[in-house]
Amino acid sequence: MNIFIRELKSNLKSLLIWSIIIAFLIMIAVTKFSAFAGDPEMLKVLDTMPPAVLDALNMRAFNLTTISGFYGVMFIYFGLMGAIAAALWGSDIISKEERDKTVEFSLVLPVSRSKVVTSKALAALFNCVAFVLITWMVSLVAVQTYHPDKAFFDFLRIEMVAMFLLELIFLAIGLFLGCSLKQYKNSSSTAVGIILITYFVSIVSGVQENLDFLKYFTPFRYVDAGDLFRTGQIEGVYLLLSAVIIVVFVAAAYLFYNKRDLYI
Amino acid sequence: MSIIEVSNLTKFYGKSRGIVDVSFKEEEGEIFGFIGPNGAGKSTTIRLLLSLIHPTSGSARIFGKDVVTQGPEIRRDIGYLPSEVFYYEGMKVRDLLKYSASFYEGDCTQRMNELSEIMELELNRRISDLSYGNKKKVGIVQGLLHKPKLLFLDEPTSGLDPLMQRKFFDLIREENARGVTVFFSSHILGEVQRLCTRVGIIREGKIVEISDIRSLQQNNYKKVRVVTEGSGQTVFDMPGVTNVLVENGTVSFFYKGDINAVLQKISSIQVTDVTIEEPTLEEIFMHYYE
Numbered sequence: 001m002n003i004f005i006r007e008l009k010s011n012l013k014s015l016l017i018w019s020i021i022i023a024f025l026i027m028i029a030v031t032k033f034s035a036f037a038g039d040p041e042m043l044k045v046l047d048t049m050p051p052a053v054l055d056a057l058n059m060r061a062f063n064l065t066t067i068s069g070f071y072g073v074m075f076i077y078f079g080l081m082g083a084i085a086a087a088l089w090g091s092d093i094i095s096k097e098e099r100d101k102t103v104e105f106s107l108v109l110p111v112s113r114s115k116v117v118t119s120k121a122l123a124a125l126f127n128c129v130a131f132v133l134i135t136w137m138v139s140l141v142a143v144q145t146y147h148p149d150k151a152f153f154d155f156l157r158i159e160m161v162a163m164f165l166l167e168l169i170f171l172a173i174g175l176f177l178g179c180s181l182k183q184y185k186n187s188s189s190t191a192v193g194i195i196l197i198t199y200f201v202s203i204v205s206g207v208q209e210n211l212d213f214l215k216y217f218t219p220f221r222y223v224d225a226g227d228l229f230r231t232g233q234i235e236g237v238y239l240l241l242s243a244v245i246i247v248v249f250v251a252a253a254y255l256f257y258n259k260r261d262l263y264i
Numbered sequence: 265m266s267i268i269e270v271s272n273l274t275k276f277y278g279k280s281r282g283i284v285d286v287s288f289k290e291e292e293g294e295i296f297g298f299i300g301p302n303g304a305g306k307s308t309t310i311r312l313l314l315s316l317i318h319p320t321s322g323s324a325r326i327f328g329k330d331v332v333t334q335g336p337e338i339r340r341d342i343g344y345l346p347s348e349v350f351y352y353e354g355m356k357v358r359d360l361l362k363y364s365a366s367f368y369e370g371d372c373t374q375r376m377n378e379l380s381e382i383m384e385l386e387l388n389r390r391i392s393d394l395s396y397g398n399k400k401k402v403g404i405v406q407g408l409l410h411k412p413k414l415l416f417l418d419e420p421t422s423g424l425d426p427l428m429q430r431k432f433f434d435l436i437r438e439e440n441a442r443g444v445t446v447f448f449s450s451h452i453l454g455e456v457q458r459l460c461t462r463v464g465i466i467r468e469g470k471i472v473e474i475s476d477i478r479s480l481q482q483n484n485y486k487k488v489r490v491v492t493e494g495s496g497q498t499v500f501d502m503p504g505v506t507n508v509l510v511e512n513g514t515v516s517f518f519y520k521g522d523i524n525a526v527l528q529k530i531s532s533i534q535v536t537d538v539t540i541e542e543p544t545l546e547e548i549f550m551h552y553y554e
Contacts (some may be wrong), residue, residue, distance in 0.1 A: 002366045101350040105406070109367040110340040169372065184337050261277075261317035 005125035075225040086167035087191035090174025120199035162223035172249035180256035272322035297460030345413035347419035349403035358387040368410035491537040
């Protein structure tokens with residue numbers, strides 16, 4: 001409990017910064033939306049754009065002139081932000097002790113390494129939950145002027161669930177990197193690298209039909225905004241895949257951290 | 265049962281050597297000096313005992329428990345003062361000490377205040393504002409506040425001024441008098457000489473000598489200095505004589521063996537002055553390193 005609380009305190013600033021960034025992003029985006037809202041001319045402009053570009057930006061699935069459509073396009077930014085924040089929280093919360101050379105204090109206390117990982121992972125998880133809730137609440141406030149219908153709120157809810165799922169996956173990966181890499185400097189950059197690569201793969205696999213099988217290798221395709229909008233849920237196979245990824249990485253994190261030498 | 269029991273402990277970092285085949289025991293209530301130059305493997309040994317790193321081969325037991333598998337239990341009764349202390353920079357000294365205390369059973373507040381007073385530690389300052397020496401003082405209080413049964417000190421006096429060093433040594437002696445076992449790693453021999461009952465000397469990762477500090481000084485070596493007129497310096501070419509130094513008719517050397525043998529040699533030549541004394545630990549130490 002003491003580790004958990006200390007970590008919450010020391011991560012509060014980071015949570016605040018991320019929250020302010022996403023709040024700004026939402027506010028600015030919704031302000032821009034006012035230019036598209038209910039404007040048929042806008043649709044014509046979009047029609048003249050090459051289909052590949054629209055696919056890449058996931059704009060074909062949505063009618064940008066409605067708030068739901070707009071939020072469908074916005075989703076990938078929430079997903080990316082959530083993924084990056086979670087991966088950094090996950091890797092930093094472990095590796096910072098080695099970076100700041102505090103391991104010689106914190107791991108000489110009478111606690112097992114597993115307990116340290118558990119407490120820290122829970123603190124990072126707390127941040128992830130808070131980050132989704134803040135994104136959700138800011139969205140609710142931001143769209144008020146457009147008086148959205150129930151369908152929008154349902155869509156927003158499934159988007160937030162999907163964002164949380166992405167956070168969980170990348171939190172597990174980040175945690176694993178922090179626990180397994182002895183060179184603490186590499187863990188956060190590797191985490192961000194993985195996110196960018198999987199994001200890139202998700203775009204390529206969406207645009208190129210013959211690369212469609214790649215969708216299983218990128219969590220960003222598990223929660224494709226277009227699918228979420230159509231079906232209102234995350235597909236079972238993707239939920240299962242996500243669960244497997246999370247469990248495997250978290251288990252590996254414990255295993256590696258217990259086995260390896262701390263970097264002093 | 266020994267408090268610390270190390271058998272054939274070996275640690276390699278990839279291909280580079282940490283320590284090789286280190287074995288020793290420390291009994292309850294001892295102050296064991298662990299001396300060696302920088303990079304000899306002193307810190308590696310301590311970090312292995314604290315299970316911050318894991319051995320390549322061999323094993324170590326503390327309080328009869330295996331350091332790899334029973335680390336958390338062992339660490340309940342251990343205090344550690346690293347050579348360089350690092351704490352969470354943003355925290356206040358008081359909060360950090362309370363945080364540390366929260367991991368141990370029992371109430372440590374009183375001991376914390378006592379120790380802070382002795383070490384003249386300001387509890388309301390932030391860790392990031394502290395000088396190196398002041399951080400070290402936090403380390404001392406943090407390492408002792410839970411009344412550990414075994415203390416690991418790794419180059420403990422660096423950064424402390426002489427006055428604080430003395431207070432610190434008094435504190436360690438007091439703890440020891442209460443039955444606390446101390447493992448004292450240092451390359452400053454004076455400190456070891458002042459405090460320890462037994463020493464282990466480590467060099468290039470290997471233990472080269474473990475002995476009682478008295479016998480190390482008394483029984484092993486004599487430092488002999490003979491001033492002669494003219495020749496006669498070559499008579500000391502005999503077994504047991506090492507580190508011969510000849511300078512304007514003065515011969516000085518270390519001698520180990522029957523003292524009568526060397527006395528006979530001295531009486532066989534014309535001497536103007538003779539001194540035979542116990543070498544300082546420093547000199548013995550240098551001897552091991554050559």
